[in-house]
Amino acid sequence: MGAAVxxxxxxxxxxxxxxxxxxxxxxxxxxxxxxxxxxxxxxxxAFSVSVERALAAESGLDxxxxxxxxxxxxxxxxxxxxxxxxxxxHRYLRDFCGCHVAWSGSQLRLPExxxxxxxxxxxxxxxxxxxxxxxxxxxxxxxxxxxARWEKELDWMALNGINLALAWSxxxxxxxxxxxxxxxxxxxIDEYFTGPAFLAWGRMGNLHTWGGPLPRSWHLKQLYLQHxxxxxxxxxxxxxxxxxxxxxxxxxxxxxFPQVNVTQxxxxxxxxxxxxxxxxxxxxxxxxxxxGSLFLRELTxxxxxxxxxxxxxxxxxxxxxxxxxxxxxxxxxxxxxxxxVDPDAVWLLQGWLFQHQPQFWGPAQVSAVLGAVPRxxxxxxxLFAESQPVYIRTASFQGQPFIWCMLHNxxxxxxxxxxxxxVNRGPAAARLFPNSTMVGTGMAPEGIGQNEVVYALMxxxxxxxxxxxxLEAWVTGFAARRYGVSHGNTxxxxxxxxxxxxxxxxxxxxxxxxxxxxxxxxxxxTTTVWYNRSDVFxxxxxxxxxxxxxxxxxxxxYDLLDVTRQAxxxxxxxxxxxxRTAYLNKELVPLLRAAGxxxxxxxxxxxxxxxxxxxxxxxxxxxxxxxxxxxxxxAHFYEQNSRYQLTLWxxxxxxLDYANKQLAxxxxxxYTPRWRLFMEMLVESLVRGVPFQQHQFDQNAFQLEQTxxxxxxxxxxxxxxxxxxxxxxxFLRYYPRLVAGSL
Numbered sequence: 179m180g181a182a183v184x185x186x187x188x189x190x191x192x193x194x195x196x197x198x199x200x201x202x203x204x205x206x207x208x209x210x211x212x213x214x215x216x217x218x219x220x221x222x223x224a225f226s227v228s229v230e231r232a233l234a235a236e237s238g239l240d241x242x243x244x245x246x247x248x249x250x251x252x253x254x255x256x257x258x259x260x261x262x263x264x265x266x267x268h269r270y271l272r273d274f275c276g277c278h279v280a281w282s283g284s285q286l287r288l289p290e291x292x293x294x295x296x297x298x299x300x301x302x303x304x305x306x307x308x309x310x311x312x313x314x315x316x317x318x319x320x321x322x323x324x325x326a327r328w329e330k331e332l333d334w335m336a337l338n339g340i341n342l343a344l345a346w347s348x349x350x351x352x353x354x355x356x357x358x359x360x361x362x363x364x365x366x367i368d369e370y371f372t373g374p375a376f377l378a379w380g381r382m383g384n385l386h387t388w389g390g391p392l393p394r395s396w397h398l399k400q401l402y403l404q405h406x407x408x409x410x411x412x413x414x415x416x417x418x419x420x421x422x423x424x425x426x427x428x429x430x431x432x433x434x435f436p437q438v439n440v441t442q443x444x445x446x447x448x449x450x451x452x453x454x455x456x457x458x459x460x461x462x463x464x465x466x467x468x469x470g471s472l473f474l475r476e477l478t479x480x481x482x483x484x485x486x487x488x489x490x491x492x493x494x495x496x497x498x499x500x501x502x503x504x505x506x507x508x509x510x511x512x513x514x515x516x517x518x519v520d521p522d523a524v525w526l527l528q529g530w531l532f533q534h535q536p537q538f539w540g541p542a543q544v545s546a547v548l549g550a551v552p553r554x555x556x557x558x559x560x561l562f563a564e565s566q567p568v569y570i571r572t573a574s575f576q577g578q579p580f581i582w583c584m585l586h587n588x589x590x591x592x593x594x595x596x597x598x599x600x601v602n603r604g605p606a607a608a609r610l611f612p613n614s615t616m617v618g619t620g621m622a623p624e625g626i627g628q629n630e631v632v633y634a635l636m637x638x639x640x641x642x643x644x645x646x647x648x649l650e651a652w653v654t655g656f657a658a659r660r661y662g663v664s665h666g667n668t669x670x671x672x673x674x675x676x677x678x679x680x681x682x683x684x685x686x687x688x689x690x691x692x693x694x695x696x697x698x699x700x701x702x703x704t705t706t707v708w709y710n711r712s713d714v715f716x717x718x719x720x721x722x723x724x725x726x727x728x729x730x731x732x733x734x735x736y737d738l739l740d741v742t743r744q745a746x747x748x749x750x751x752x753x754x755x756x757x758r759t760a761y762l763n764k765e766l767v768p769l770l771r772a773a774g775x776x777x778x779x780x781x782x783x784x785x786x787x788x789x790x791x792x793x794x795x796x797x798x799x800x801x802x803x804x805x806x807x808x809x810x811x812x813a814h815f816y817e818q819n820s821r822y823q824l825t826l827w828x829x830x831x832x833x834l835d836y837a838n839k840q841l842a843x844x845x846x847x848x849y850t851p852r853w854r855l856f857m858e859m860l861v862e863s864l865v866r867g868v869p870f871q872q873h874q875f876d877q878n879a880f881q882l883e884q885t886x887x888x889x890x891x892x893x894x895x896x897x898x899x900x901x902x903x904x905x906x907x908x909f910l911r912y913y914p915r916l917v918a919g920s921l
Contacts, residue, residue: 201415202229205260208413212264212333216279217286224292226252227263229415234258234302240341241302242266247274248294259415262303265339265641269301278659279337280630282736282793285662301641303339304609307618308640309559309581310340313490313528316347317378317823318590318625318837322802322816325406332407336414338637342581342618344488345411345418345481346381348404351397352477357428359472366430368392374806375819382493383426384446388453388828389819395808401480408481419526420477422487422516423470425508426456431465439463441498448832458491458498461511470515478519485522486557492531496538502546509550525551529580530561532568548576559583560608561622564600565687569608574615582608583620584636586689589837590625593691594714594744596632596680598653600687602645609643623689625837627793631656631672631680649676661734665727668734671720671741678709678717679744695750695849696838698831698879699856700872701758705751715916718745722909725902735901739791742905743840746784749912750776752921761860761870769864772921773857781850783908789842789894790901796843797893799824814890821887824848831880843893848886852879 206229213222226246233256234241240262246254253270257263271277271286274293278285323331335343350371357367372380373389374396380386411418431438439460446454459466474487489512491497497505516523532539548556558580560568569580582605586596608616619640621633634656635646646652653676654669661668687708694703718741721734728734753776760768788794803820807813824841825848827833855878863870915921 202231204413205229205257205415206263208410209255209257209260209263209267209336212336212414213267215329215333216284216337217288221288224252225267226254227267228254228256229258229260229263230256231258233262233300236302238306239302239304240265240339241300242269243301244270244295244299246295247292249291251294253292253295259341260413261336261339261341261415264336264414266301268337268339269641270295272659276659276662278656278662278733279334280634280660280733281334281627282630283732285660285731285733287662303641304643305616305618305640307342307581307620308339308637309342309583309618309620309622310335310338311344312561312585312622312624313344313346313382313488313493314378314624315622315626316344317375319627320347321374321377322806322820323403324805325403328403328407329410332410332414335416338633339640340416340621340637342417342419342486342620343411345404345408346421346488347407348397348400348481349381349421349477350377350392351401352473352480354397355476356469356472357430360431360469361434362428362430366428366433370428370430373819374816375803375823379447381421382490383424383443383456383458384494385449385453386428386456388449389822393808393812393815395812396806399806404481412484417484417486419486419488420481420483422489422512422523422525423473424489424491424512425459425461425466426491427459427469429457431457431459435465438465443495443498446495447828448830449828453828456495461504461507466511467515467518470512471518474516474519483520485520486524486526487516487520488526488528489516490528490531493528494531494534496535500538500540500543502542505543505546506550509547513551513555524555524557526557526559528561529558529568529575532572533562533566544572545576548572548578551578553577554579557581557617559620559622561585563608564597564604567604567608569611569614569616574611574613577613577615579615579617581618581620582616583622584632585622585624586632586636587623587625587628588688588690590623590627591689591691591696591838592628592740592743592840593689593693593747594629594675594679594740595682595689595691596629597682597687598632598635598649598676598680600683601632601636602639602649605639606643606645629680629689631675653680660737661728661731663728665724667720667724668728671717674713674717674720675741678713682708690836691838693747693751694754695747696835696840698834698876698883699754699853700875701761701870703754705755707748707751711748711752712916714741714744714748715913717741718909719913722906725906729902736791736793738905739787739794739901742787742908743784743794745912746780746787746908747840749780749921753780756921757857757860761864764864766861766864769857769861773861775921777850777854777857779911781845781853783904783911784840785842785845785850786899787901787904787908788840788845790897790899790904792895792897794841795893795895795897796841797895799839799841800893801895817890818887821889826883826887831883834883847889847891848883851882851886855879855882 242257242262255266368391371392376389440457556578558575562585563582564584653672657672658664756772803816804813
């Protein structure tokens, strides 16, 4: 280990200190229970799982050892922690049994007998941490989850070797206690909190009030969930990251303490000050340490602690001053409030602020923040390192430890996307950076449940010292495990996807789906992509040729639908391009033809295909929200929160379609009416010989969008139709036209 890393790790190892034989036994028991959930008790009995701290040759570097198996012999899995043992188990299932574990479903056909490990295999992680989550993931993906869904995710995390993750549920219940103790009224607190679907941005000080208030039942359920989440995380040997006070306060603080020194920050995300412009407590105000320590004391009394805390004071918000002395003081006051309560506190900081506003965060400003916390007590997430790494331009965060993170996805959007080459090479390059203080790798998507190949690679890289040597060979192995069988055409399809949609490179790469399909239409939308669309269409064809042998595989059916969805998305761009060209050339017949196909054939066909899988149903999405409620009024409130997030995001379309999804019901009743209106107005403009009025269209489209959000229409939460059959029909209708070059 380099001297630079060794110098900053002293404090970080505190989080792993204090283990006992009791901890080892508890962690081993947790992994055995995971195994029984995954394989069933009968098949799980073929494995022996134990945890031995002494297995790790270097303190803090998780290690596992695999041995045994073969006729009549149990497979022995030993880990230095529960997480290490789970990762070892996953390695055996993946590499020896050809199994696959993923969000969309798992392929767990075990060979009989279980394959032997030819010679004892010991693997140690090259870094202390494998981090997971983004503050936004809690709103875009986790918001409506019950314990059953959380349990599956925690199992997935353990199997993928995650040992550091946010545990932020239930914090509003703690803040409510603190605010009441400070003298705020219940109605002032209710007015301050956002609704459930927007809590991530309330927690980072970007928003208040919007989509609220939080019902009493919400607080109770989230407290219950947080206790269960923490118990399970700790039982695996994971380190949960709890929230801390970042400095943002409700406006009502100024009523209780008229002399308090607060600054109102600027607006965020096109919201006006009714919902943004948060109040930031001055670092020197005597209330700062009082509120900070009150919150952390109440939080740790309720939940215990593992000594790592997350707080983001200036996430996507410009500080009131660029003076280094102010920035250092604001940073130091957040940290000081932590160590007042917990002398062993380590601050986990999302490094997004440095990347998001580089013009503000010059060398002096960055130094002020990084230098205001003792070295080793600030753990920085280089959040978007696969595209725009910050460690390079900050001399490895000036000696503070950092985690190289892949952000990958924005808003939980659907859409095939990845920068696999950059992801593959990034962590090793960061380790070799001069005086590198890298202490881990991480996955920090805003939303999950998409592009599983990207996360499979990133999770694997957390245990590799070097990049994967041959990504083509790796991705064909991924396909074989995913479907439980090697097939030439599926492997060829995946190689095409690897060189196209998963081969984005350069700073322009962003996992935010800006396809015309999911945007409010205009004549100025871009349809250019970084890949050759014909690769997607050919991958689609190749997957369809394998349906006779793979149609019974749930993971194959999911991928076939996802690639069909992507092909339809490409077709929307092509037909939009035809319609736009026809309009600009004042050609009515070609405009009517392209518009008619797009609105009345293609989009309805896409909606039908999506309706064949429960994971692509608006009804399932909204049902999750409704199921979190304890009354019909609450169910309606939660559903409206969910509808807003998927579409308008704010009351006036403030961050319109940022969190777009491609779901059956959403395509039919939100995207399609908008496209129909756009095409009708283009035709009318051409027929009447008057310019197309974008502003008028935007106003009319907003009425449609708002109608959808406020609607109480219920959608099916059970799939309808056969994915393979519907995908074939769509293919046979459009693929010959593509080949002939005559859409």
